[in-house]
Amino acid sequence: MLSILIPVYNYTVLPLVNELVKQCNDSGITYEILCQDDASNSPKNILNQEVNLLSNCSFFINEVNLGRGKNINSLAQKTKYDWLLILDCDTFPAEDNFIQKYTDTISDSSKNIIFGGIIYEDKKPQKEQLLRWTYGQKRETYSLLTSNLVIQKEVFLQHPFEESITKYGYEDLCFFSVLKKNNFEISRIENPTFHLNLETSEVFLNKTKIALENLVFIYNSKKISSEDSKIIKAFEFLKKLKLTKFSVFLFKKNITKIEQNLLSENPSLFLFDLYKLGYFCSLKKLN
Structure with a gap:
């Protein structure tokens, strides 16, 4: 059975x-x-x-x-x-x-x-x-x-x-x-x-980066769309407004502070969402 x-x-x-x-x-x-x-x-x-x-x-x-x-x-x-x-x-x-x-x-x-x-x-x-x-x-x-x-x-x-x-x-x-x-x-x-x-938070953060690299691959391969992922939906919205480069700039400027929060005793999931979006945008910029 x-x-x-x-x-x-x-x-x-x-x-x-x-x-x-x-x-x-x-x-x-x-x-x-x-x-x-x-x-x-x-x-x-x-x-x-x-x-x-x-x-x-x-x-x-x-x-x-x-x-x-x-x-x-x-x-x-x-x-x-x-x-x-x-x-x-x-x-x-x-x-x-x-x-x-x-x-x-x-x-x-x-x-x-x-x-x-x-x-x-x-x-x-x-x-x-x-x-x-x-x-x-x-x-x-x-x-x-x-x-x-x-x-x-x-x-x-x-x-x-x-x-x-x-x-x-x-x-x-x-x-x-x-x-x-x-x-x-x-x-x-x-x-x-x-x-x-x-x-550990550090291992999970590193695995998140690998997962986002995988998400870029899946997205580029047209296996999923914005209907399947909030990250992709947000990325396409920023792209439409021509704000992806600015988003990458902000992400890189604040990455150290955000990571300090994520590895702290009070990690913010809102900052984690911004982190994932910023990292995704930076990966897409390289593609």
Whole structure:
């Protein structure tokens, strides 16, 4: 009935798999759990190999890095059941009836794409992780992501992740854009997972820059439009007013002060939005 796909990169996935095995067995469903490390060469894979000792579970290691989307596509090709549950390796079910909720929804409705949601712990983390936590609490909780998604296998195989996207960031945006353009409805239910792996603010900021470089690539490739991204919409508005050069000037003039705030104990998401727009404009100016 259910194939659970977990793309892995330098993370210990065994606790998540153990919990999913327990819940699947309690639900009495037919299932498989497929995990695949994307050539991280991590020592954590020594423990991850124990996934292979569990019934209906497999752990694979890619010889070369594919990128998250292509890694999930590769996993989907290995599956044998009609429904796919995609989970990020650093998530964990918020409730012990997580699997049951999804199987009940699949059985009782005509929905073919279901998003369960992402939540974060209420307790504030240490100062070095506050940007990631604040962004997660106030933005990702309301975003549409593929880190906790059930989808019919047939639909996924017809509309997989774009394989030209191999870097980090915005592969979800492109994936959902294709589904919406093909008139698929994405339903949301209250069945969240916790996001556990909080990066430091500095690491998250650097990953944001890489993601924006990826967004420029996706945008230049005409795989998404302003309807899909607020950053692109804002950029096109500035371009129409011939203000992109001025925006880049302001961004470069204030980048140090903005980064100081983002790495502080009180990071401003408004400044983070301006930072992302300014960085995107500067990248587009170079293109």
